[in-house]
Amino acid sequence: MTSPAPIADQRETQRPDPAAVPALSIDGVSHSYGPRRALLDVSFNVQPASFTALLGLNGAGKSTLFSLITRLFGIQSGRVGIFGHDVGKSPGEALRLLGVVFQPRTLDLDLSLTQNLLYHAALHGISRRDAAARSAELLGRIGLTERAGSKVRDLSGGQMRRLEIARALLHRPQLLLLDEPTVGLDVKARADIISHVRQLVTEQGIGVLWATHLFDEIMPGDDLVVLHQGKVLAQGPMSRVITEAGAQDVNTAFMRLTGAQTMPGGGG
Amino acid sequence: MSSITTREAPRGFSTSEYMTCLTGIVWREGLRFLHQRERFVSALVRPLVWLFIFAAGFRQVLGISIIPPYETYILYEVYIAPGLMAMIQLFNGMQSSLSMVYDREMGNMRTLLVSPLPRGFLLFCKLLAGTAVSLLQVYAFLLIAWFWDITPPPSGYLTVLPALILSGLMLGSLGMLISSGIKQLENFAGVMNFVIFPMFFASSALYPLWRVQEGSPYLYYLCEANPFTHAVELIRFALYGQVNWISLAVVATCTIVFMIGAILAYDPSRGLARRGPAGGEG
Numbered sequence: 001m002t003s004p005a006p007i008a009d010q011r012e013t014q015r016p017d018p019a020a021v022p023a024l025s026i027d028g029v030s031h032s033y034g035p036r037r038a039l040l041d042v043s044f045n046v047q048p049a050s051f052t053a054l055l056g057l058n059g060a061g062k063s064t065l066f067s068l069i070t071r072l073f074g075i076q077s078g079r080v081g082i083f084g085h086d087v088g089k090s091p092g093e094a095l096r097l098l099g100v101v102f103q104p105r106t107l108d109l110d111l112s113l114t115q116n117l118l119y120h121a122a123l124h125g126i127s128r129r130d131a132a133a134r135s136a137e138l139l140g141r142i143g144l145t146e147r148a149g150s151k152v153r154d155l156s157g158g159q160m161r162r163l164e165i166a167r168a169l170l171h172r173p174q175l176l177l178l179d180e181p182t183v184g185l186d187v188k189a190r191a192d193i194i195s196h197v198r199q200l201v202t203e204q205g206i207g208v209l210w211a212t213h214l215f216d217e218i219m220p221g222d223d224l225v226v227l228h229q230g231k232v233l234a235q236g237p238m239s240r241v242i243t244e245a246g247a248q249d250v251n252t253a254f255m256r257l258t259g260a261q262t263m264p265g266g267g268g
Numbered sequence: 269m270s271s272i273t274t275r276e277a278p279r280g281f282s283t284s285e286y287m288t289c290l291t292g293i294v295w296r297e298g299l300r301f302l303h304q305r306e307r308f309v310s311a312l313v314r315p316l317v318w319l320f321i322f323a324a325g326f327r328q329v330l331g332i333s334i335i336p337p338y339e340t341y342i343l344y345e346v347y348i349a350p351g352l353m354a355m356i357q358l359f360n361g362m363q364s365s366l367s368m369v370y371d372r373e374m375g376n377m378r379t380l381l382v383s384p385l386p387r388g389f390l391l392f393c394k395l396l397a398g399t400a401v402s403l404l405q406v407y408a409f410l411l412i413a414w415f416w417d418i419t420p421p422p423s424g425y426l427t428v429l430p431a432l433i434l435s436g437l438m439l440g441s442l443g444m445l446i447s448s449g450i451k452q453l454e455n456f457a458g459v460m461n462f463v464i465f466p467m468f469f470a471s472s473a474l475y476p477l478w479r480v481q482e483g484s485p486y487l488y489y490l491c492e493a494n495p496f497t498h499a500v501e502l503i504r505f506a507l508y509g510q511v512n513w514i515s516l517a518v519v520a521t522c523t524i525v526f527m528i529g530a531i532l533a534y535d536p537s538r539g540l541a542r543r544g545p546a547g548g549e550g
Binding site for chain 2 (some may be wrong): 072094111175
């Protein structure tokens with residue numbers, strides 16, 4: 001792997017190093033769909049080897065932000081950088097370092113697991129032989145080696161998600177975006193996915209941006225970005241966000257910040 | 269802090285990376301096509317119905333005089349074969365773009381578009397892949413047609429290939445251009461009726477244009493201006509080892525124009541953006 005030296009032990013001390021280039025930098029990004037503003041002057045960073053939770057209710061603008069980072073949408077104003085590469089100006093270099101798991105499933109259901117992985121590898125210009133080796137390795141890591149030749153259609157929801165994460169890692173990105181990856185999964189599958197992604201952070205030094213509305217997926221030590229109605233209401237280490245909101249836990253902090261009256265839909 | 273903060277300078281993409289990407293997209297499109305057996309069958313049945321039924325019925329009605337590239341009197345079936353080959357490609361082009369609208373709505377298109385390679389190149393690969401699929405269909409059709417006494421010179425099977433690639437690209441990019449103007453999947457059927465049928469009937473696919481001219485000069489001009497006519501003629505001449513230069517020029521120009529238009533007009537946010545305000549996308 002191209003991953004840097006182990007930085008697992010630096011988790012407590014790795015607060016933004018001014019000299020470091022952030023894995024992801026969002027700088028004054030606004031976006032509107034016609035007259036409706038979806039994002040307003042959003043700015044935050046994701047550091048390498050960190051887990052940043054993008055917390056927001058449905059409709060907060062999380063998916064819009066993901067679409068901008070992945071250049072699905074053109075950036076209307078502001079700047080998005082991935083390890084210093086401007087997504088608008090040099091998308092190729094930026095996207096090379098980026099792995100994404102979108103909220104809707106984006107696998108070819110009629111193709112096998114391996115075929116799905118090989119297709120993705122080809123899209124990144126990874127030669128067939130290299131791609132086959134990496135696919136086998138990743139399938140082993142997510143425990144789906146025996147299913148390599150089956151159709152994706154026959155997998156469970158949790159297995160599909162794991163496959164999507166493996167696929168996003170195929171080109172060895174240094175930044176991983178996940179848009180509500182655990183929605184619709186059972187407790188066990190959720191726990192598996194969360195621990196897998198956290199391992200990527202500690203063991204491979206990947207910077208993770210994890211969009212969610214489920215508070216129990218966040219852990220002390222995570223960075224938090226609270227997005228509400230297109231605006232960033234708070235950001236920083238989880239403990240600081242909670243303290244500054246004058247709350248005891250994330251849930252209360254979120255309620256105070258957003259003025260939400262009820263528990264977010266389906267919130268855990 | 270770590271090595272990842274000092275990534276190497278931009279290095280662009282090598283030719284082999286482009287080629288890997290291209291073959292990967294064509295391979296995946298081929299696999300998908302093979303999995304959709306109904307699509308293959310219907311792609312074959314459609315022209316064969318025309319050939320076996322329509323042509324058989326009309327061979328008595330429509331006499332074909334000796335016109336280039338034919339050197340003898342020919343059966344009506346032989347006349348319409350190139351038109352049916354182009355029809356296969358017309359349907360396939362529209363079907364590919366339909367699947368792009370579908371992919372866009374389902375999210376599969378995202379997989380393609382987050383590839384770091386230039387977006388124009390990705391869409392071009394997608395077009396080539398669609399064309400490759402249409403070639404499979406056309407050659408399967410030619411095989412069956414051979415048993416029906418449609419026997420162009422053996423070398424014709426080879427010389428028609430470049431013509432088919434070009435016409436496939438033209439019709440594919442036309443489909444893509446149209447699909448970029450379509451907001452939702454449901455609107456697609458309507459557009460098809462306004463594109464496929466007029467293009468097919470107002471062309472030289474089913475009848476030589478001199479006969480059309482006898483009937484209606486205006487319709488004749490319309491047919492002459494129809495790019496599909498030129499795709500048909502390009503294929504017809506190529507199948508007999510000849511080049512129809514005018515048709516070649518028209519098809520090549522249209523391909524370039526449609527392709528540039530399709531790539532420029534392609535907007536992945538369409539469909540997604542629509543749903544955004546509804547709140548579903550979050």
